[in-house]
Amino acid sequence: MTDERSGESVEGDGTTLRSPTTGDVWEIVVGLEVHAELATATKLFSAAPNVFGGEPNRNIDPVSLGLPGSLPVLNHRAVELAMRVGLALGCEVRPCVFARKNYFYPDMPKDFQISQFDLPLNVDGQLELPSGQIAGIERAHLEEDTGKNMHVGGDGRIHGAEASLVDYNRAGVPLIEIVGRPDLRGAEQARQYVAELRSVLVAVGASDGKMEEGSLRVDANVSVRPLGDPELGTRCEIKNVNSLRSLGRAIDYEARRQVDLLEAGERVAQETRHWDDANGRTRSGRSKEQAEDYRYFPEPDLVPLDPDPAWVEAVRAALPPLPAERRRRLADAGGVAPAAVALHVERGLDALALAAMAAGADPARVLNHVEHNLAVDGAHDLDAGAFAELVAMETGGELTATQAKQVLADMVTSGRSARDIASERGFEAMDTSELDSALDAVIAEFADDWAAFCAADDPGKRKKLTGFFTGKVMAATQGRADGRAVGEALTRRAAG
Amino acid sequence: MTDWVGRSAADIAAAVRSGEVTARSVVDEHLAVIDAGDGPINAFNLVTADAARQSADAVDATIAAGGDPGPLAGVPVALKDNLCTRGIPTTCSSRILEGWRPPYDATVVQLLASAGAVSVGKTNLDEFAMGSSTENSAFGPTRNPRDPSRVPGGSSGGSAAAVAAGFTPVALGSDTGGSIRQPAALCGVVGLKPTYGLVSRYGLVAFASSLDQIGPFSATVADAALMLGVIAGHDPADSTSIPEPVPSYTESLSAGVAGLRVGVVRELTGEGIAPDVAARVNAAVAALSAAGAEVTEVSVPAVTYGLSAYYLIAPAEASSNLARYDGVRFGLRVDAPTTDAMMTATRTAGFGAEVKRRIMLGTYALSTGYYDAYYGKAQRVRTLIARDFAAAYDTVDVLVSPTSPTTAFAFGAKADPLSMYLNDVCTIPSNLAGHPAISVPFGTGDDAMPVGVQLMAPALAETTLLSAAAVLEAASGVAS
Incomplete structure (x- = not known):
């Protein structure tokens, strides 16, 4: 200001x-x-x-x-x-x-x-x-x-x-x-x-x-x-x-x-x-x-x-759970501080998050989705079980973070299951050989950058180049690659 | 042509219900008497002759159809002009309400209509019920039918005069510090102020909300009981209305006073009471005693502070209640370049001197720095008065005093506001305590003008009050 x-x-x-x-x-x-x-x-x-x-x-x-x-x-x-x-x-x-x-x-x-x-x-x-x-x-x-x-x-x-x-x-x-x-x-x-x-x-x-x-x-x-x-x-x-x-x-x-x-x-x-x-x-x-x-x-x-x-x-007995209490409850379940879940509660999505966690979904990913991907109309109607299934697919490597976000958005608007949406969109986990060949092609195309990546001892510079190569691999695979897997593969190759 | 003028409401209703006479002819007779006689008296601000004839015809139609119009079938009534009447001007005898027609009826107006009563018009009053002589009306004073050179009392002077003149057998007034009882006494009729909360105030234009109470004027105690039975009762539209069932006031009228403990209030019968009035009060006490009552003298010490407390509490509430007359929504508007100037010009032109005086008094009493010394202290006095009354009612059932210190006085005789305020010294304590009180005519003073005797009782003891009043009435020779 x-x-x-x-x-x-x-x-x-x-x-x-x-x-x-x-x-x-x-x-x-x-x-x-x-x-x-x-x-x-x-x-x-x-x-x-x-x-x-x-x-x-x-x-x-x-x-x-x-x-x-x-x-x-x-x-x-x-x-x-x-x-x-x-x-x-x-x-x-x-x-x-x-x-x-x-x-x-x-x-x-x-x-x-x-x-x-x-x-x-x-x-x-x-x-x-x-x-x-x-x-x-x-x-x-x-x-x-x-x-x-x-x-x-x-x-x-x-x-x-x-x-x-x-x-x-x-x-x-x-x-x-x-x-x-x-x-x-x-x-x-x-x-x-x-x-x-x-x-x-x-x-x-x-x-x-x-x-x-x-x-x-x-x-x-x-x-x-x-x-x-x-x-x-x-x-x-x-x-x-x-x-x-x-x-x-x-x-x-x-x-x-x-x-x-x-x-x-x-x-x-x-x-x-x-x-x-x-x-x-x-x-x-x-x-x-x-x-x-x-x-x-x-x-x-x-x-x-x-x-x-x-x-x-x-009147006192009929009071619903209040925001401070709801933050504490969600924060406990998610293993974070109450301040970290203020938005979740303010949006009234804490019940959904708790239910998804109760259904076995990874708390960190649940909180992340609620905070960043569910600030939309219709989020309140999302079925907790379906949400938990999506998170489980993501955690199990069946969907990348990017894919999970797209599937979630579709779930909110269409009400269909994560599995149906993922299957329709052709979101299936890439096997290692497919990722390797994509990496090979990108490294060959940007040889100078690859050399710089291998030589970089400054973490900032390396991080920047990791982003560059991940982007190229994502483009080559139409977003099907898992960003985290790409990063790990790059580090492994540079070290090897 | 005047067979039914001067007859009691009870007689008229019985005759109308039995088919002996039509409501229309009863009403026509009374309208004719009003037309002939109200010019010099000025009891009415407005006579609603056409509406009255329509109402009377409706009552007759109900009877013709085999129905019962109610306990006041065909009884002409006059309404104090601070009671809201749907579509009919309600002025409070003030210029500031010029042109205003309420979109609703007061609860009491509805109740009277439902009981078959026929309203014939709106009666004059001291502006916004502030006064004891009806001289403070924007539409000129009402004259006392017993002697037109004298005031009828106030503030319900128009209603008292209407009954005294035989224009209607019964009327409604409002009593904030004696405004029913004092004019009843001065005009020689019965005036009853019920327990605060017994009669709904919805539709009564407020003067002092914690003191105002609506009640009847009548020529007889029995008619007061009949009227009270119709207007009393819980009204959800008035939060201060008492949620209690209403007893039969008419049935208890003949209970007598044998064994009734009657206390003469020492503080209200000595200094300041005219000797001829005091003599009539003594005669009334003797009559009660002769009828079997056990009479003693009792002290209610705090009542001597009643007048002082009242003239802080009532103006304080009035200063707030009368704020709404600002020219914005209804009534008079005097245009000016700004909103503040418009409000000031409207209120300056619209209110009379006594209303302005009380608004200023009340505004001062509520001001920061003065509240505790004035309004707060007055409320504590009010508590003391209630406490002293309660102590007195431990030993007696009914209290007696004059209604007014003097008989009706001449116009202009009390130009000094303080001397006018002193008129209410005997009536104010009942308002402060919220208790019922009635004024019953009991002969005349040295000037041949009527004297009223006041009977007071604890909250909701109207049955006791009315049966004692009936004994006094019989002893006075007023009852026919």
Whole structure:
């Protein structure tokens, strides 16, 4: 990523910035607030449908519009989904109270949002990242979403618009706000945190986790402090971050901005800042004079929510295996570190991999295929037994790595067996004499290169030439040769 | 032509159900009386004559088909204009709701219709139910039918006046700090505030959600019981609605007070109560005693803080409930160059002075740095009041006090907001505790204006309350 500010550079692990002028090292501290729309059929406080998109102002009712006389009725399915998230994050599920957050904004039908304040549903949890890092979760509470403002005319922003319209389809959609502790250091950890949280939300069926549709939204609290300083610096809250990539860029930018200010002897003002993705910078949102006093107080139209302990335990018992546990399970089976199988689990292919291993397939090859060759639609439908058969053919020398990859791709699209595909394509193991004659021909054609290969004592050079000859043999055999066998034969001949 | 005006709802329903009279002629009679008499009284913001005649015809059609339209068959009712009525303007007597027609009926409006009642119109109130005189209406004040130079009380002054004037035998109001009981007392009719949660608030435009409760006005205690039986009951659309079965209020009316323990609330009968009102309360207590009740004086110390707590809690909730009147979605909009300016201009033009005063009070009480000192402390007072009531109800079944410190006062007599607020000193504690209370007319004061006696009872003790009220009514000579 280009550095659009002055010359500080992100340190090797991305958690600190080093000042080129002073040499001081600053630690980047991040805490994330993630809003996720809960996958309910109806809204948090009414029977209006909870669906994405659609013609504006169709999925509404008196409650969604905050009409006078309307009253909220809590959707218990939303509570259950929120409890799933809380329990998956190891939170304590507690008796809780809904509160009104008061502020005037046209997309807010009642000009207050029903949220939770001092008594949230879920408190004190944690999220285990693939790296093994543990990030604290302060709370995960329920609240209702707002509508959306649209500005007509001008450039689509409020300034210069001819008119503003409001779509209340989203108003009242249930959200869970997951407030993380400032335990993350830098952009990469923040990205891992969001990716992991999304996996958890999807795994427990609470949310579809789609950032592009706005069903997962991230605000980042960013501050910097001298490395080793126990005190937190003044933070800024970065809003309008719409993708993992933007999240990383926004954190990097904001940390640099704050270090610049501090090194210039200025102070960081605590404020909300908006990420401008097109220009790659954060902009100040509200000034201090406009700082909101939300005047929270308990929502008198709802009664306190005190989940029955039996209900909580039933929800806990029904939780599916979570990503961290699934990584551990797969890593154990594959004999690797959990971080090495993060992608496998994120793609939801860990069950397939485990089943193939259980059917006797070589774990290393299984993990390799899942990581590199199965990032495709339909991979989830692959039969584990058929996959294991393919790996066994590869391990037994019946298929080369290249052939196995092609056969696997065919298996996913056609659903046929590895053996049928291999046979149809004429993929059969070459016998030694066929490989030898192919080698003879290539060595004869490229005699000078062969001499250089034999004389090479630099491993790099030899490796390069091994690649050259392997390529030639592959071409001569239409890819039927096993690359590893070719390499071994070359080494053997050069030594002999 | 006015055979049925002035008759009780129970009598009308019985006659309509038996075929003695048609709902249509009952309704036509009442509409004629309204047409002739409401000009100077101004009880109604809107008379829905055509819709009323259609509803009456539907009731008659049901009877003609051999069906039963329900316990309020053909009974004309008036609805306070903060109850949502589908397709019919619901104004809260505020300019800010100009042009708004709710797309739905309040639960109580549906229940009344299902019981065969016929709504004849929407009654005047203090804007958003904030006031004790109905002087704070954007559509002009309602006058007291007993003396048009005096206020009818408030905020449900229109409904109280409608019943007192004989425009309808029964009406619905809402009571947040006394808004049913105080106008009932000042107009000389029965007014009942049920237990919080007994009657669904769905479709009642909120003033202070934790205090608001809908209840009936009637000329007789029996009609109050009849009305309550129709509107009470659990409603899944109101999360604060009590999921309990509803007893028969009518059957318990004749239970009497023999052996009933009645406590006179010391803190609500001394200082600040006009002597003529106090005299009528003493007479009522004597009547209860004569009927067999065991009367004692009891102390409920925390009620003296009720008014102060109420004027923090109610405005705080109101400041939030009334935020939605912003010109964006419904009602009045005063255009301006920016959204913020439009909202400000709309609210400035749309709200009256008392509403603005309470929004400011409430906004202040909830502000960071003041919350604990004001709203938080008021909620603790509320807990104390509930606790002191609970202690009192360990020793008595029913509590007695005046409903209002004075009889109906003249227009403009209480221009100072504080003196107006003091009107609610006796009624507010029941709202803070969520308990039921009823005002029963018991004679008149020195000015020949009606005096109301308030009976209070623990949560869901409406049967006890109504049977004691019936004894008072009989003793007062009001019952015919």
